[in-house]
Amino acid sequence: MSSSLALALVPLFLTAPATPVITPTVITQTFEEPADADDPAIWVNPRNTERSVVLGTLKEGGLAAFDLNGRTIGVYPAPLPPTPDAKPGRFNNVDVLGDLAFVSDRGRDRIRVFQVDERGARDVTNPATKPVFSKTEPEVDDQHTVYGLAAGRVDGKDVVVTSRRNETSIALLQVVKGDRYDTRKVSTLDLPSTFTLPDGRNWTVCGEPGEGPQVEGMVIDERTSTLYAAQEDVGIWRIPLRSNGFGKPQLVDKVRTWGAPQKYNPETEECEADGPNPGFGGKWLEADAEGLAIADDVLLASSQGDSRFVAYRTSDMKPLQDFKIADVEHSDGADIVLGKLNLLVVHDGERPNGTGFAFIRF
Template identity: 55%
Template sequence: MTRPRLLPTALCLAGLAGLVPCSLLAPDGATASTSASTTASTAARTAEIRASAQTRAFVDDASGTPANADADDPAIWVDRRHPERSVVLGTLKEGGLAAFDLRARTLQLVAAPAAPTEDAAPGRFNNVDVVGDLAIVSDRGRDRIRVFRIDPRGSRAGDQVLTEVTAPDAAPVFSADEAAVDDQRTAYGLAAARDPRSGVRWVAVTQRHEARIALLALTGAGSDSVGTRSLDTLELPSAFDLPDGTQWSPCEDPGEDPQLEGSVIDAERRVLFTAQEDVGIWRIPLTDTGFGTPRLIEKVTSFGVPATYDETAEECVADGTDPGYGGRWLVADAEGLALAGRTLFASSQGDSRFVLFGADRTRDLRIVAGGGLDSVEHSDGSAITPADLGPRFPQGLLVVHDGERAPAATDEQGEELATTGFAFVPLQRVLRVLR
């Protein structure tokens, strides 16, 4: 079913003592408190760490191989028997889906589906997550959920590590019919997990240009024809009541609502975290029948700032003073979310930082250049595993999207082309920031 738009029943102010008790530990309906020490404790300088490996660069141009490859979102499949053979996956939009080993070497490139007709949009793989031995992908171009089985040999399987098992009759997620798919209000952000109580494999999917999330369940997960069935749909707010009695809506392009993308499921606590790009991070309980009541637990710094769309410049322009209702950590867009235990990791895309909301403190970091590797800018997606992955990543692995891989590729005229990739960071370097 589709829920009506609603305002949050409680706004939790995220801070050192606020976010995790509010988002992960507090029962539904409880609120978290903040203290004077929160502001003082968060004044620490942004930490700087380096990646230990990075994938090849991908070029968003028809001349690239694969063509029009724009890296976006990673996921990690852990080989429990041979952790050093674990596999990292990454979406490349029209370039399809890539698989990498732990040295960040490319194992396999899976092409996105071609356009079904001359006038239709081609496949465009936006987000990916892993549940069990399945990789689940949102196909933004065709509004589908694509499913790939991961070979149990892991990286030893080489260019055979992924095999598509999407059901042939897979229906659009949000579009009423094929004609509506080409409006491109389609499957966008994605998170997947297995419900520890029921065994159902959840897939939470956000909708492009809408403030809407669908909760699906995988069907036929053990077969070669995996589909989905709908459990629930939730509409999040596009307008917010401010403390001064006014109402605020984030400025968007005409006809668009504030969309969501970065998402992660805490299966143990049955909670979905999802980032509404120009608003902040939501905590949404998951139940046997679908979604519980959403709560906004962290706001972007620009929350409440008035802005209007300038048709000449084709962008939003601030047209008033900042009333001071925003958060302190995330500069819009709020993007990729990942979990390591009780630490929530979020991308502050607007200023190329990452924020770690830990159990007893909040810290931020940047991934800087060094050791012959590039820095990370404007990151979209991220993935974390705390598992021991062998000598390279004995305490776990963080993988992040890099929105500006340097040095950039150039065309025949010497003009720079958009170049992206993924960076691998030993998790101990990240957690050291919290300590």
């Protein structure tokens, strides 16, 4: 583990069991339907870190802003549907770059941009921004739209990477600055859905007919120009990143069920085991592989299926430590910052009456 992250987390792991459990410092309010918490991001106030802001997507509930005590300081609604029969806005993932927050609007297939300060966030999206993956508005309503998201600075340019719901595609966009902000798609990459197993057989990821194994959790390591992407039923990909395109993807860890025979049950609308697991998968991630966050040379990944988090050393993807966060279940997204503000924020996916976010100060 990196020296700074290790020193920061030592008090949390002292006298801990094999899988330590960390108690949140604070938790946010609980959000109930139609609001549904999903993914957080941290804006660090350059003038006063104690007045930093945490953002969290609420799907059809929009975007929320919190102070460091977990108090809600603003909620910014997702766009209304353009016509009565169209899908409304639905904010899925968020990431912060400088004083801008980028949000994947799954409902409308757009990237939304917000200006962030200590008072909260303000929408500065160009109203003429176009869908990322859909060619027409009726296609937007099919909802094979923007999903996961990561932002970063690569080759001196501000970029956003977003994935496509129910598909294996990811897209690279460059940020277009002005009085209002837009994003311009410059490259796409399709990850596989079929893999050759060690015994020579082909294995195709199980899914509902017409749906592929999607990516959601993503993070950009700006120091090495690398994208880490969690393909939910597959594992974690490491992908070299340029400002105008992707390098060759490498699957650096797999979920435990990778390679296991499964079949789709239309009655339960779930994939179910269809034979013994041959053991070709990884040892650390229980599908879905979800939220990713990076601190120095450590990558944190959400093992959503068993509500754990796993820390990897990025240089060789060696697992360093797994841990749980008390009362946090089925976490989708996470963000972490180190320095003057040492803060980990995670999505809390299962509360008695809804969902929310948990903060860990260290």
